[in-house]
Amino acid sequence: MIQIILFIVNIALLQSCFAETPETYLLKTNSLPSDLNFMPTLGNGHLGYTVFGDAIFMNGVYNGAGGNSKRARIPNWLNISAEVCDRFGCATGNDVDVNGTSYETDLRDGYFRVLTTYRTLGISVEQRTYPHKFYNRALVYEVVAKRLANRLSKVNSPKFLKLTHFPGNSSDAFDFVVVNNGSSSSGDYRTLRGRTKVLELEKFQPDPQEIFVLFSEPLDHTLQLQWPTWQDEFTYRVIITIDREETVARKELQDVLQLSSRKLFQKHTESWNSFWDNEFSIEIRGDAFELSQIVNAGIFYLVSSLPSIETHQKNEPFYGLSPTGLGRGNLEADYQGHNFWDTEIWMLPVVSLFGYEYAKQVLDYRSRKLEAAKYHANTTGYKGARFPWESAYTGTEVTNPCCPEVSQQEIHISPDISFALQKFFAQSHDNAWACDTAWPITREVAEFLVSRASCDDSKNECHFLDVMGPDEDHPDVNDNVYTNAVSKIALNFAEWLGKTCGNTSTELLEKWREVSDRLVILRDENLDYHPQHQGYIPNTIVKQADTILLGYPLNFDTSTTHSNDLRLYANATRESGPAMTWSMFAANYMRSLQIQEANEYFERGYKSYVRPEFKVWSETPLGFEGSANFLTGIGGFLQALIFGYGALDFGRTNDDQFLMFFGITMTPPNVDEVHISSIPYGDAKCSLTFRNRSSSIECSDRIGQGFQMVQGQKKTVLGRSFNLTRRSEDPPIQISLLR
Template identity: 25%
Template sequence: MRGLFISFIFLINLTTLDSQSSWEVSASNINPDNYFGVTLANGVVGIVSSSEPLKVKDVVLNGSYDYYQRGRVSNILKTFNHVNMNLDIDGKRIGSGDIQNYKQVLDMKQAQLVTTFDMGSKAKIKTKMMSLRHLPYTALTIIEIQAKENISITPMSVIEAPNHLTDVRNFYAEIDRPHVLIPLLTSVGNSPSGRLKVAASNSFIFEEGHGKEPKIIHEDWDYNMHLAKFTKNLKAGETYIFSVVSSTVSSQQYEDPQNEAERLTIFAMLEGRERLLKRHIEAWDEIWKSDIEVTGDMNITRDIRFALYHLYSFARAETSYSLSPMGLSGLGYNGHVFWDTELWMYPPILMLHPDMAKSLLEYRFERLEAARQNAFSHGYKGAMFPWESSSNGSEDTPVWALTGPFQHHITGCVGWAFWKYYEVTGDKEWLKNRGWPVLQEVAAFWASRVERNGLGKFDIKNVIGANEWQENIDNNAFTNGMAKTVLRYATQAALELGINPDPDWNYVADNIPILTFPDGTTRENATYDGVTIKQADANLLAYPLNIITDPKSIKRDLDYYLPRYAKDGPAMGFAILGVLYNRLGENEKAAEIFSSSYKPNEVPPFGVISEAAGGRNPYFATGAGGMLQAVLSGFGGLEIGKTGITQLNTTLPKGWKELIIKGVGKDKKTFIVKGL
């Protein structure tokens, strides 16, 4: 099939052709022993669902790190679990063994988890939980209890401290105003080393008027847990609705986190349920103006939106927060920032939400001085960004991992991402104040990093490339290719700003070698002999670097390296191969690899993706980024270059009647690929 392309179309009233279920991911017949939850997040607070009714697994606070758990390095902070609840009905505590018809549905369009279950003949319970998009530190849970017979209910709002928080103190207070009673359940503690203070605060929102709300009882328990509860009698057929708002912050965000958490909870409580819900939905409606839909395949549309949902949930505009490989879904990879951000997750976000992408770059810019220090410490000039970065931009890779001292391509990836932002937005003021300071330091690093052994032999020795299974090698394909690319980007940035670029940059770029085997196949490094590789490396020179552009060369590299990819390697590498096969016109091969880039990695009950097939460490946001690049830049043909985002001539898999990509770039264009 050849595609018919309609580019630069503004569709004001584009009607969604798929059914509503392409916005929903459901879980029923839940097995607690094989359960991997979904994450509700707003770019700051991540809440991971649990198989237990009225419970969540983890609450993660972005930007807050301290030293605990593995590796003698910083970890992203698991904060108070402040959204858990208990519910007694007729004096019996609800647990997994007491309920029937248990179902959880993630509504991606409104970013809320809807949970329903029955407690025998007594009641039907429904909850809606969300990490409020418009209030970055606050969550909302709406609870609806429908009595099947006359019952007495005792709901409890619980705050529980994880074991690593120290000096935990619990408070309860009621602020009584003439028009409202504000119950505040608050906990404060210190991070493991005492570096940070963390606070969480909850309040009920009742539908009854002031003076008619239930009487609240506070209970302080052992094991760093306390709760606020009330009792209500319901008649058969009666439905009772109440809500809980929950806020959490640390001293990373506010000097006085206890007072601020309480202020934010008071604000949310007095906004009221309907107003909070309305503004949350409006915020997500705005985000979903950038969407991807496949007509003819509702399941693929759902899969794509599931990936988009996670990246949108983990990122946030107008911040300086970045993305970990696991996003805000837990403590995986210690919450550190790797090349996963710039090369894998960043491109889809940049295409669809440049405002979110800008935040990821701001994270790096704010840590530029630390990167300068890192370069200085290693005997280089310019800026050398750490392989693993957390709060202050110093190297946070565990010392036993050689990736920290030697995986230098991360510095190229950062520079590459900065230039791509300028290509998409054309924001010259940003280039002057943010892009150029980073690009010139990145270029200075690579000019000092090469070893000048003659024309065409400006070698980059003793590195670890994208294929991390080959350590301390010379002239790695991806490292050399990225260095050549960003040296030229720095030159272009200088010219854009009317600055005379350092002529050495292009000279160095021209003399960095890309090694090949005798038949012309790109050689991954100077000693590579065909062993199994962890993930894409040499193939990245064709996409996204566009250094290798000849179709025969691209095909030769694909045919050589695909059989050498580890079957249990990380998902994102396969997605890139899908892009390349599509651009070569091998449509069915591209579709096959696209499916294999994420489907084997899905784990129950929602199908969240793990890092590798058969893995148990979701959610792997890096894999979502790779999968979305296969859709956007493979089947969709979108490419970022000198003139912004343009479209190549590509094809669609069988069954895809139409691919609609809405809200692209700064002008929010729509691109359509029609299959014949």
Template identity: 25%
Template sequence: MTWNVTNNELTEEQLLVNESLFSLGNGFLGVRGNVEEGYGPDMTSIRGTYINAYHDETEIEYGEKLYAFPETQQKLVNIIDSQTVTIDIDGERFSMFSGKILGLERVLHMDRGIQERRVHWRSPKGKEVKLTFRRLVSFTRKELFAQEITIDPSTPAEVHVAASVNGNVSNFVDPNDPRVASGHAERLHVTAQEAGEVLHVTNQTYETKLNVHCASCSLLEGAEADKEVIEEEGKLTETYSFQADGPVVLTRWNAYTDTYRHENRLKEKAEEVLAGRPAFSLLEKEQKEYLDHFWMQANLKVGGDESLQQGIHFNLYHLLQSAGRDAVSNIPAKGLSGEGYEGHYFWDTEIYMFPVFLMTQPEIAKQLLKYRHSLLDAARARAKEVGHSQGALFPWRTITGGECSAYFPAGTAQYHISADISYSFIQYYLVTGDEDFLRDYMLEVLTETSRLWMDMGHEKNGMFRLDDVTGPDEYTCIVNNNYYTNVMAKHSLRWAVKAWQKLPEGDRRVWAEKLDLKESEMKQWEKAAKNMYLPYSNELGIQAQDDTFLNKKVWDLENTPKEKFPLLLHYHPLTLYRYQVCKQADTVLGHFLLEDEADEETMRRSYDYYEKVTTHDSSLSYCVFSMMAARLGRGDKAYRYFIETARLDIDNTHKNTKDGLHLANMGGTWLALVFGFAGMRVKEKGLVFRPVLPKEWDTLSFRIQYQGRLLEVTLNRKEAVYQLLEGKTLHFTHRNESVTVTASRPVKLAI
């Protein structure tokens, strides 16, 4: 069953993991997979509902605060809870942790966009009842979270149901793990009121003064009930008391609105969403239609491995659930599935997730870029604050543009994020050919980031150098001439020049004035790109991760006890920085993204070298090693790394899925299949494929969008089949061969 994820365990540990696995979302709203009635006493739950980008600010405390350290940190805020429903049967409260569970099934339906829980329960006093909980966060009505609960006692029973809307919520705090959201456990401002049949609760954040509103209503079918509304401080509860002689169904509609999207119409908009009380079956139908279309465009099929296929579905499904589509939000590192990394947006989006959307849902991809473009003012201000005389320095982690990193060596110092963002804009342009976008968005981003590189870099002995940065590998911080950063900046500078050259003469004058472009700037960019220093070791024949990495002592990974991983939780950063040891792909990632900057033998030797010193303590690592292994013709290795990505969350291999899903890794699964095994690259000259099918699989197929076309690629043991499903004749490259595919006939090529 590759379209479902099922998990029926009732241990505290797995239940926490399930809260993330079974989370629902639509890019705007996210609801964790908590259970309506809660767990047993003393069992931990991270109960959460989130709106993408809806955040508060807290002060950042520093033992020693230096100049331009961020003063405040934004944090995704847990909003009003509308999941909670308690059920009493003949006076006994239903719980999966009392009485006896005679049957239980919890399922996430990834083809249908619903989550379902069926429980056959015998109460402590012996009453039997079948309960079905179904829920969805609508893809088409973004404010709506709906629930359907069926109560079916084996013999007639007196039932009492209480469904609440609770503003008394707070964020979860785990002081022992820096990767988990911290602080902001304070209660929000809460106002509650009852209005006819709709319950209304509004919360406001303390500092950002953002409002969130939840309007909720419900309908009971199958019994005559006494209905009541109980008002408590910040909480409203609807209760139904009735005799159930057969199945009784409660449907709940919970609509969420917030200041960002609905300005002063929070309540009105929420009521509009509830209007007509759309039947749960209708909502299900809409979900199915939406997902049918999505899977038609985005599905990736691997023939011969069901468990893997399930992982692929799961990862793509959660990506879809997590991506903001409104240009004021992006993709939080943990999606909307948990509070880890405080709902911040990182480079994870650009490098690991954006390509999935770009190639399958370009409209969402465009929104993600527009969001980044909207941060430019903040990025310019940040550059100034840090000490630059020009340019834009994008924040390492943020929600609305302010730098939220409290540890700059593995935060602000990761200047590469500015190049990563530029890279995505360039990729978008290459895939869509959208000239308007180039002019209206890309030009400014490339210009301002180029100005940053010019200000922070300098030429010495004919080489343009970028000192004092941290590359992707967070076990090696504050270095000079990180290969990844330099090669990405080079690409960005070169494309900044190109972008201006692509503008029609008239536009160029207008925009040169708008962006205050000096004649001389483009020349400087060109020169800097040309002279960009890319450190190389003659001795090893590899690109050096930075100026001094290869001179350091090599960490003895073989003799490091297993329990000492991830290393960051067991060694002082100084100790980690002192060694050749990588948390994740760094130079190897540079080779993947910009393969034309190094010859194949260098990439091969670099791969071999860095593989030996990489711990993959970051979940952003496996997919890169998988892709580069495939690129270098090492199918076996590619497969082994890939396998680590596909089921990382389903199998909780990193042991922290409870804090939220590893969205970047999920994107990495798609990347590994398409960029890895199918060997796709998007280049200026067009698409390139270099397919490699692991021996474990019979087939691999997927679809991509490219300049108005829909292309299906299918690999089997012998050949690659390219079929144009929509759009005009396409020229591309298969290995080193120029190929043309027309709508009328698929092209089959040996692999």
């Protein structure tokens, strides 16, 4: 009896591991994008590449000095194509069924495949490629050829598979040498050692970076794999492992090759399924199939650039999220793989919902580069820490030489980082992390802001002069209202955190408070709106979301002034603006309960930016030049859905409470209900289900002391778990953690 039960359990486990992927997680097409730049990007936080592209990139590996630094391109030896051949030649397109080739990205299982059915040969060939999510030093290519039942074969002669790799040109970033040729007599693997050619900045990078690439097959020539006539199914795989340490790459390859193709693939899909089932997912209910696919693809592309939490060997330090992710970075259109404010303002609020460890690894990049930020402040004549507009391996300024004014004037990135630290603390309530990681950064950023401010004692005012806000069409302005507002928030948080962590002087705290209190926030009293900067003339065209960010995400001003900002800047933002701009309009309109406008801008924020085949985002609307796989746009879009329509937020109140907020919810057009699973808050796990004007919030905290709900003047202790329903006529809900 026990054996029967075990057998049934094992069958159930196998079925769950190889269950058919739901259609909302399967992106399938019979024709490729006209621009292959919009092929899907695959990654695991250590390695990444674009399908059919000529480059592999590795976390933290850059080449080039200063503004010429960019992700160091590794030739894509995994870009392999399979052909079915016999002694008469190879199959051609004439042998393929009509629509006999499908290209698929399986978001739930985390891989890309090409499936071709050869009509006249009675054969199907599946090619599958993926960076392994658990064995994350490994890149996998597999081909499975099958003889189909009840199909006539034109030729019964023996077949062979011809595998040809297309790695692209030699790398201009590495000097590669063969350290082991992988000959059969040695019983070892072909191994290349690569060293980057140019240092980013010698002070913080005294030596070139070094990587090792190991191959399960040499790949220095076309492979011809014999397929005996008696064999119905033929499987072959190629594994490449890459790491800074040869021993790590070697162990990864050895351990992977001990597994069958089935078990290796199963371990990969289990890791991806575990993320969707246990860490984060969004279910869209209603007549919104394409929106569901876009949401799932957006989450997938973000997670693909983040480190896997559970891996076979310990992860290296993470080097941050760039606007187009880990699988790109060799081109100017990819922003060379650099880190911007995009990380903290546009992507991190969503990443923090995936799990604290993901967010901490992103923020740890800033912590590790604090000394470089202090160096940058000092060399530009200021105190404290000035985080560069663009950073890469060393954490120093690497903005493209084309645009010096950007690196000189977009100082808001430093308080942006402090703001992100505050938001994460409001969600996590991790006091040890706040004092160990957040405090050193916020303290040094506050010192930079004080030294950068120009204060006029006679008027009791402080200003930031000669700056550029998020709107990069307007350089050399004074008192950009976004820069000043986020700096106020940063200075106030530094003051609070200094008191909380108990290791700074009263004099220093008072200095920060004084500058914060005196910073000018421009407001036109006649028109009741915030001019973007001194001298701004209403209806002057701007590039992107700037002043409207004072509402969401800053929660700095949600008054009628903010409503007027939305109206005015909606008519003054250029049509070719980046994707996340319209998402921020949508989130802010939704929070102002201007539903028609929210719906309009939400749809505008993705419908003109997402390529249909694999739901890859463009930075600019279709028809304009811009970046591909634009994670910044994905982050803004998901924020509009979760924090706009879902009315969720984490933040700090005027009386220094750090809370979770729920407001009035709505759903996007054609959506009946949205369910968001596994939202972390403190030590708890929560889920949110929202509909038009009602929502259900469920949280469970098995470690802490429980929750308290504040609704208007009423306070209610909720215990260690609760399930609440809120209707539109109810006061907004605030949830605090009991300590």
